[in-house]
Amino acid sequence: MSHSGGHHGEHAAPGHVVSTKILVGVWLALMILTVVTVEIATVDLGSANLWVAMFVASIKASLVVLFFMHLFWDRKINMIIFIVSLFLLALFLGLALTDTGAYQPDLIPGYAPGMEQTPPATK
Amino acid sequence: MSANHTTYGGGTPGAPAWEQDNYLNHTHGLKSWLTTLDHKRIGLMYLICILASFLLGGLFALLVRTEHLTPGRTIVDADLYNQYFTLHGAVMIFLFIIPGIPAALGNFVLPLMLGAKDVAFPRLNLTSWYLWVIGAIFSVVTIALGGVDTGWTFYTPYSTTTATHVIPVTLGVFILGFSSIFTGLNFIVTIHKLRPKGMTWFKMPLFLWAVYATALIQVLATPVLGITLLLLIAERAMGIGIFDPALGGDPVLFQHFFWFYSHPAVYIMILPAMGVISEVIAPFSRKTIFGYKFIAYSSIAIAAFGFLVWGHHMFTSGQSALGNMLFSALTFSVSIPSAIKVFNWLSTMYKGSISLKTPMLYALAFMFLFGIGGLTGLFLGALAVDVHLHDTYFVVAHFHYVMFGGTVIAFLAGLHYWWPKMFGRMYSEKWGAVACALIFIGFNVTFFTQFVLGSQGMPRRYYNYLPMYTSYHQISTVGSYIMGLGFVICAIYLAHSLLAGKKAAANPWGSVTLEWRTPPIPPHDNFDKTPLAGDPYDYSQVRWDAKTGGYVWVDEQSSAAVAG
Amino acid sequence: MSGHSSHPDYLGHHYDTPEQQFDSGSLGMWLFLATEVLLFAGLFCAYAIYRSHHPEIFLYAHQYLDKNMGALNTAVLIFSSFTMAMAVRMAQLGKNNHVVTLLTITLLCGFGFLGVKKVEYEAKWKHGLLWGKKFHPEEHSAGAHGTEALHDAGVTTAAGVTTAAGVATAAGGAGASHDTGASHDAAAMPAGATDHGAAPATGGSTAAPVGINPANADPMAVRSNIAPPPAGPAGLAENAFEPKQKVNSHATPKERPSNVHIFFGIYFLMTGLHGVHVIAGMSAIAWVLWRTMKGHFSAQYSTPVHLVGLYWHLVDLVWIYLFPLLYLVG
Amino acid sequence: MLASLLGSMAGFLGQGGGFWLPEAASKTAEPVDALFNFVLWICIFFFVLICVLMILFVMRFRRQRPDEEALSQVEHNSALEITWTVIPLALAIAIFWMGFKGYMDLATPPANSMGVQVQAQKWSWLFSYPNGVSAAELHVPEDTPVKLTMSSSDVLHSFFVPAFRIKQDVVPGRYTTVWFHPTRTGEFQVYCTEYCGKGHSDMLSKVIVHSRTDYDKWMDEEGNFIDKMPAPEAGAKVFQKYGCKQCHSVDGAGGTGPTFKGLWGIDQPLTTGAKVKVDENYVRESILQPQAKIAAGYEPVMPTFQGRMNDKEIGVLIEYLKTLK
């Protein structure tokens, strides 16, 4: 699993050696995707803009993780750990959102005394 | 350095075992300790620090209790009282109980149990300890500056507006968090990568499962505490406006942030405690642990479910009904694996050969007290009832029953269990039993009354209280003094044991996990050659040996016989 | 350390094989990366919550970030990730000369990234586009700034707050965003938009809803730093100008919503924490660079380069999300 | 059916304030108590079970000699293990469900509730009625559902009435609500149960449940006391009502704020170094914009009473101040 580099005979270091071709390819893909996000952001897709941007970002992130970070060839446990951390991130976001989103109607309009744009009645 | 190693179990003929080269006398001088990479020494250094923190936290607790002897002012005024309970809570939680079992006991025994020479990253291990020390210094500095009065929960916007020293403590806790993260990370890698051949996952002692589950929480939850505290500091120092309603921020969001860590953190406290209990109950019943796999999996299940329930601390915070429902339902999911463990321990005792040595006394006390603590969690998980009980002494009683009755008692069980391995000396069983009884009685007197106080409506974090609660408070205070006496006795006989205790056998309890294969005091490098792991709970592997006053390994005896 | 003959120097005494050591190292690093993900999780959570509550703040305020700068930095980081990955490859092959070159380039990219960030921060600082208490979008009297801004502003102002243009100006001044794709957006903006001194009267009775009387600054001392309009009624006049044509015009609020500072709070926290990670990553790179030059690594052993690489990629990874979240979709 | 069963269980433990729970005086208290007792019995059952087994095993299987072996080495028993997984699971689901149902009752005020606004501040409560009357204690008529809409002017507080089994945090910047339906007349203790600083444990109040007629009478008096009483006396009442006494003494004792005794007419030094004469204007300003001028030696922690205290009230308060020599 980890000795696929095989360049230097019996004492090759552990870990996969990624070919230059793949690295350059990934780099080009990342650059293209960056241009894509920037351009798409100028098109008005309503709320879909966010999701499109996140989708593209996730492709980019996967490329980095799988190839630059060798996870594609790496031990499974590393992948599991990384995915678990993302899962917890989603959990944190998700449960916090189900909650705090719900009491928006209870907000006191224009509270934030510190940043109030309308001055209190005193003249 | 391997020259003067002995093989495990035996001993160089002539020299008494405890005078051989061991991790305590391997090198000398303060510097050799402060720069040591040996997990056993690091474990001991943690132990010293943690006991000191416990003493400090305990002294604050006694001040809190003493103030409550009468309504209104007894010894101090409100400002000081508020600092006392805050410092009591913060010291106990962040300095004592979270690193308590994993970093002190865990560091000492984990590689030994595993049959490894050290943890995966010894340097990181030492770094963790230094981070702990630095974090602790911040807390002490805070006390010197005049304290902090936010409660250990640091709720905004009180914590962003109070005039006390919030920033140094939060910084300290932030650093302590990293200490905890690195310990957890180290243990996970150690358990994954340094298990010797033959020790499959299901041949691991249950303490290792527990520590592994704990470490997962440490690694995955603590960073959120880190960012929470950074945000709090930013809020306080710069007015960043995320939690401060005066700037349009959401103060309840802080509670989500805080409990996302701090609920899983209560399982950081209890899981290793449960691991210790598994390790103690089996040898003192001389019986293989009942339902090994259930116990092992339930540790992981508790760790996993523990991440889903943080909102049960916020049932009255203004959290949405949907959130309340979800979190209440999920809360009960954690009870099931806990129930499994309790029943499995009981079954382990059934038809065992039960010896009531001090560690076992503590283990039995644990089942009694944690039972109460855990079961009262059911009241709190039930939405409608928690509305009444939230932020009353009922909650205070609940968490002392689980944290003290659970974790501290298990810590004491573990301390007494591994004491002979740490120092090669025995302590007085008689005084051990006396101290245990005093602590047990004092504890119940202190905190059972608080259940009644709380359900009668006495709010927590109250400096002053209505006269109708006076007698309960007084009983509780008396209980805490009894408990304090128990600890003083404990401290005395343990100190006596260090100086003049009977020399311990290599395996005084007849346990069969690998740490008992080392000489009475393990050598610097633990094992000369990696031992072969057998079933960690198969007690036919050892036999009572009246000569040494301990147990000896059947396989070593026979191989010695062959060699001889 | 080693008393065992089979133990190479680089192998820790408690490990049996180099492979075991390598696997331990990378498992440890991945665990650490998981903690980093969760450290940022808090900020992403704050972002998600405030964005879902107050999309208008984000849609409005993100225009004040220069997306050209952001894009430039994205490119810089991606390139540095590439050179880092190449460095790891070369280290594995034992080609230490290449490693030194590649790590140096990576390090320089790090400096480049920080440089661009510095320019951005300075502009925000200058114009008071800061967090919570410090949020103080200063008013410039019309003039030099406004006009200059016309040339460069890729991001512009909705409510006639000149600061936005000011930001763009500073950016442009730094030469980073000249002639990039978005510049013409500015041109599409009605001329008056940057020149608020010439504000048409459409703002109507603007004095009242603006700012707080500083004398009245009250309790928690936070109190309004939103300066009252020094130059008379036009101040932060709402509706004073046409909204500019720009991204997401459907939702781009025309007036400044309240609590805009929350966006900048989150912006500074996220990019600030990320910046700290960049600096940490650069220190780590410098360290392995030094060790490579000292000849500590060989084809058999280059684990630290690999681990530092993983860390640096994570820093890149975080930015891959920050860039669209903050600069693009507001 | 189940409910009646539980009801009788609760009855067994006593309704009018038992060992565990205080007296119950609201409609929603009963199901809460029933659930409390239900959980209590489950706990007692399991606790006794654990203890009895533990003691039994210790006595029965005590090791006599150090080399004594165990009687059995059974490793597991799936049937048993499943049993003690499933039974607690079922019980847990039952508890959750009852808790949730009870909570939904606590969270949904009836449509015909009488509304009262609650303002919490360090460290006092102010209850305002729709007709403009306000008081430091909550007066309500018997047998009427009451809905409180609460907000805080500084930090978190929490409104807790043990006898009604209700509790709800009060959050600055946001309205939270809580409701209750008192079943009998009397005075019931109100606590603040969210830690809010020095005066947290003194942030007490009362709910006073009147009969209908008493309530109307109270409302009538309270609505017009300023006109009926001599000004200084009315001022004392205002002083009481708005919780000024939490920070300001009238007898010269120290506190969070300056004492009012002998305050009138003096030249008060400010943090800026300037001095200001304590007269009508300054007092008025101190109440409406407390942060405008900070008395030397004090923290700027006084909340504003802008929008809560009206001119008349300030007027009589000033009269009251003048009498504090």
Ligand code: HEA
């Ligand atoms: C070691 C720490 C620890 C542990 C293990 C637990 C365990 C549990 N806790 Fe506790 N808890 C705390 C520490 C801990 N807690 C602390 C510190 C606080 C307060 C923090 C603060 O506000 O300052 C708190 C507060 C707290 C609250 C919030 C109360 C409030 O503020 O209103 C709740 C609510 O649900 C709760 C529930 C539970 C539950 C359901 C468990 C369960 O895990 C318990 C499971 C165990 C059992 C159930 C017993 C064994 C099982 C049986 C004998 C079988 C029978 C079982 C059934 C029938 C189901 N806890």
Ligand code: HEA
């Ligand atoms: C591990 C956690 C832990 C432990 C062990 C304890 C232990 C004790 N705690 Fe508590 N406590 C908390 C965690 C803990 N506590 C937390 C988190 C809070 C909430 C804080 C908040 O609200 O923010 C709290 C709050 C709290 C309160 C509520 C305060 C309030 O709300 O106003 C009270 C009141 O009685 C109390 C009492 C006690 C007592 C009497 C002990 C006793 O058990 C202490 C006994 C210990 C000693 C007396 C020390 C003796 C030691 C020695 C002599 C040295 C021994 C040496 C060797 C063994 C070698 N604690």
Ligand code: CUA
């Ligand atoms: Cu108000 Cu506590």
Ligand SMILES: [Cu+2]
């Ligand atoms: Cu919890």
